[in-house]
Amino acid sequence: MSIRHGLLALLERGQMYGYQLRAAFEESTGSTWPLNIGQVYTTLARLERDGLVRSLPESEAGQRPYEITDAGRADLTLWFATPISRADRPRDELSIKLALALTTPGVDVRAVVQTQRSATMRALQELTRLKYASDKPEDLPWRLVLDAMLFQAEAEVRWLDHCETSLVRYRPAPGRPTGHPEAVDRTDEAARR
């Protein structure tokens, strides 16, 4: 649903053809999620089928611009007016992974948490670097997208720490022992940082 409405929003600024739409989309969102061109065309075809856009005659240079229709404008207005609910977001793979790790025999949950934490911390640094060492400091849309990722990564690190803390007191369900009984907690908990 994301791209569908994204293209509609871009077309609200004026007529554009596929290649332009991809460039505009990536520019608006800071090239964080590259948009593949094939999907632009298939999405445009679906939008036209649904009456939300209208394709215009191909130009002499072989470009086929599209324009938004009234129905498309209505759809777009609705999109902007409707908040995105938790329910219609994709499953969070990380929390599923952690939840399942807890009940899967032979998995060192703390290792999983720590590996993820390192990766997320690295991502955090890279994002911070991008934020300050960039050539487009004036670009508010881009900065907000970047900030969203920063906020999310920070929350993830906090959650991972929270998981680690919770784990200390966790008595695994019947199965093989984990190799780190709770008597050890103070030692390596303090040593790791």
Add this chain to the structure above:
Amino acid sequence: MSIRHGLLALLERGQMYGYQLRAAFEESTGSTWPLNIGQVYTTLARLERDGLVRSLPESEAGQRPYEITDAGRADLTLWFATPISRADRPRDELSIKLALALTTPGVDVRAVVQTQRSATMRALQELTRLKYASDKPEDLPWRLVLDAMLFQAEAEVRWLDHCETSLVRYRPAPGRPTGHPEAVDRTDEAARR
């Protein structure tokens, strides 16, 4: 990729058939993301095709259990050992929406932000209620999944506030005026809460 590995993890606990797998998956993740049964069967078929699980003869009651193979176990181990990177997560529809709202003519960005903020705050309250008024306080996997959602929702609210702050100083690109010049900021900013 999420469910594929999720099913593998569940099968690592022992043989199970489709219906059981769905129940176990939903129980592990707190029924937050209901898993549709059709997908369980198609995913199992793909896993079998790829040699990660093996289907066992149908029982007298018409149940077809599956067991994980060595290849499946290897795949699962790799999954747990590999952190989930920012790159392979789905696009964040909310930040795309906000980014595009900024450059779409006729959109009241502040209204979009505030509507979303209200919705997210409501979700936050509901999650908090669930956390404390639940009949499964002992269930660590479920609690961690819930906490992940709480952390994310909190981060989202902070980000939305951050957006609103950034917006105050934002001078929209050439186009029609927004109707709330910066001279007004102190008034409605204070009145809203």
Add this chain to the structure above:
DNA sequence: CGACACATGTAACACGTTACATGATTTG
């Protein structure tokens, strides 16, 4: 008996990615 939960599957569709085919234009 009839309704409901259990259980397996299939079909159709939306969305996303990768890869390929095909040309026009620009530029070193």
Add this chain to the structure above:
DNA sequence: CAAATCATGTAACGTGTTACATGTGTCG
């Protein structure tokens, strides 16, 4: 000229959702 970029499309596949078809077992 050759290579890169611009530009449009299609095919194949993975993943996810909804809906339907089908049958068994249980319980009021």
